[in-house]
Amino acid sequence: MLVEVLAAHLPAYTKMVVTGNRGGLPVPLTLGPSCIARVTDVAPDVFHVAPGDVVVDTSRLDAGDGDEILVGWVGLGGTGTGSERTDRMRTVWRDGVFAERALCAKETLIKLPGAETYPDPARLSFLPWLCIAASGLYAAGPLTGRDVAVIGATGQLGGAAVLVALASGAATVTAVGRNKAALDRLAELGPRVRTHQLTGDRATDAAGIGPVDVALDTLGATPTADATMAAYDSLRRNGALVLVGGVRQTLTIPYGDLMHRRLTLRGSWMSDDQTVTTVWNMIRSGLLDLSAVELLTVGLDDPATALDLAERTTGLAFVALVP
Ligand SMILES: NC(=O)c1ccc[n+]([C@@H]2O[C@H](COP(=O)([O-])OP(=O)(O)OC[C@H]3O[C@@H](n4cnc5c(N)ncnc54)[C@H](OP(=O)(O)O)[C@@H]3O)[C@@H](O)[C@H]2O)c1
Numbered sequence: 001m002l003v004e005v006l007a008a009h010l011p012a013y014t015k016m017v018v019t020g021n022r023g024g025l026p027v028p029l030t031l032g033p034s035c036i037a038r039v040t041d042v043a044p045d046v047f048h049v050a051p052g053d054v055v056v057d058t059s060r061l062d063a064g065d066g067d068e069i070l071v072g073w074v075g076l077g078g079t080g081t082g083s084e085r086t087d088r089m090r091t092v093w094r095d096g097v098f099a100e101r102a103l104c105a106k107e108t109l110i111k112l113p114g115a116e117t118y119p120d121p122a123r124l125s126f127l128p129w130l131c132i133a134a135s136g137l138y139a140a141g142p143l144t145g146r147d148v149a150v151i152g153a154t155g156q157l158g159g160a161a162v163l164v165a166l167a168s169g170a171a172t173v174t175a176v177g178r179n180k181a182a183l184d185r186l187a188e189l190g191p192r193v194r195t196h197q198l199t200g201d202r203a204t205d206a207a208g209i210g211p212v213d214v215a216l217d218t219l220g221a222t223p224t225a226d227a228t229m230a231a232y233d234s235l236r237r238n239g240a241l242v243l244v245g246g247v248r249q250t251l252t253i254p255y256g257d258l259m260h261r262r263l264t265l266r267g268s269w270m271s272d273d274q275t276v277t278t279v280w281n282m283i284r285s286g287l288l289d290l291s292a293v294e295l296l297t298v299g300l301d302d303p304a305t306a307l308d309l310a311e312r313t314t315g316l317a318f319v320a321l322v323p
Contacts, residue, residue, distance in 0.1 A: 001046055001104050003037035003055065007125040008097050010298065010319040012156055013220065013246075015307040023074035032096030032321075033059045033073035034128035036121045039109070046106045054115035056127055056280070057097055057108050060270050061089060070270070071108060072096015077269055100300070100323040110276045114284055122297055122320040123290050126160065129318070130288070131271035131279050132244065133161035133218065137168065138275060139268045140214040140240035144169035147212040149196075151231045152219035152245055154182035159293070159316040161216050162186055162193065164279065167288040176209055176231070182315035189292060202230045210234025218245045225249035232263075240264035297322045 016022050017031070025031075039053045049055055059070045060077075067085045068077025071093045076082045093105050118124055137143060148170040152158040154177030165173045166189060174194040175186040183195040196208035205227060209215070215231035222228075225247060232241050232253070240263065253265065282288040294317035298306040310319040 001039055001043065001049065001106055001109055002041040003035075003057070003097075003102050003104055003109070004040050005097050005099055005102055005323050006036045006038060006054070006121040007297075008032050008035035008321045008323075009125045009129060010098075010306060010310040010321050011129075012310055012314045012318075015311050017074050018307065023076075025074055026090050026094050029072060030095040030097075030099050030102075031072050032098035032102075033070050034125070035097040035102070036112075036115070036124045036127065037097070037102070037104075037109075040101070043106070048106070049109060049111045052116070053111050054118070054121070055109040055111050056276060057102070057104055058110065058128060058131070058271065058276065059096060059108050061093055061105050061107055063089060069093070071105065072098075098300070098321055098323070110273050112280050115280070118284075120290075120295075122322050123293065123295050124283070125320045126290065126293055126295075126318055127276070127279065127283070128271070129156055129160040130164055130283075131276045132268075133157055133216070134164045134168075134279050135271040135275045136216050136218070136242045136244035136268035137161060137165055137214065139242050139266045140216070140264070143214065145171050146214055147172045147174070147236075149174040149176055149209045149212040149215040149231060149234060151176045151209070151215060151217045151227055153177050153186055154179040155218055155220060155314050156318050157244065158218040159186065161218055162189065163288055163292065164282075165216075166190065166192060167282050174209055174212060176205075176227070179315065185316055198227055200226065202226045202233065205230035206233035211236045213239050215239070215241045217241065217243045217247065220246045222247050222249065225251050232265075235261065235263055238262050240266060242266045242268055244268045292316060293318065295320060299323065
């Protein structure tokens with residue numbers, strides 16, 4: 001499918017991806033993991049979208065049996081280590097969407113009915129992050145009337161998770177992070193939002209976070225697993241901890257504790273088509289209000305400055321590339 005890129009989220013850690021410490025990429029390539037786009041042409045065997053449709057590109061290409069790639073980005077599904085088959089997939093589908101036009105695999109594009117008239121496509125480019133957060137939250141089961149904590153809520157994925165949890169009917173959402181100013185901003189979203197500023201002490205943090213029914217870990221790379229384990233400790237009986245962040249530490253889970261408290265520990269990676277449709281419908285209906293998110297835009301002409309800006313932009317703010 002050929003698309004005209006309307007806007008693409010520039011993740012805060014894109015500079016780290018470019019400098020090469022977030023996993024290998026087939027180079028040279030055009031980066032870009034997701035975008036909002038208008039379809040301009042389709043191959044004869046494409047039936048789920050047509051020229052003129054507005055779509056989201058999730059970049060996730062799944063060959064089954066654990067072989068999944070993100071086109072134009074780091075990160076592999078399955079074991080996360082890749083295979084001869086993911087290498088071949090990345091050779092054929094190499095280029096992402098930080099571009100004016102892109103050629104995309106049909107599996108990566110999901111139609112957004114009604115988005116043709118959405119007034120602000122740049123703002124809508126936050127949708128993929130909302131969907132990743134939503135997939136993680138929904139992996140814990142229904143959220144309505146439950147107490148939810150988001151660990152790393154001061155980041156973009158965490159901020160997205162707070163918005164989705166509120167829109168999905170959580171009784172309370174505890175935003176957890178280091179950055180006081182970002183926590184204060186989240187508190188302004190409404191009376192259901194509580195905040196806890198991380199202290200670094202596991203017991204203190206667990207007491208400050210919980211008790212909660214669901215904890216979503218959206219942290220970036222941390223030197224220890226203490227904040228994640230504080231979230232584990234904060235769970236009520238039957239609670240669930242879902243991991244979606246960039247923490248690459250080993251978690252020490254006491255067997256008897258997990259069993260007796262009947263806890264669930266889940267992982268979640270990217271998002272599925274159904275969740276994309278659900279989150280888009282929440283935005284479209286006004287249930288999830290994107291005006292709470294601060295939008296900064298950049299063009300294609302000065303990549304270095306754009307990456308610097310993205311690195312500095314987090315919390316309930318993000319950078320969109322509008323080519
Ligand atoms: N599972 C998936 O499908 C998926 C998809 C996309 C991204 N991710 C992962 O999600 C992670 C977060 O992405 P993002 O876009 O939200 O990034 P981001 O905006 O940079 O947020 C990073 C978050 O981690 C926190 N953090 C970083 N270092 C910390 C430390 N030493 N101690 C405590 N908190 C720390 C930051 O807190 P401060 O605000 O205090 O700095 C912030 O809340 C990334 O690492 C990425 O790998 C996963």
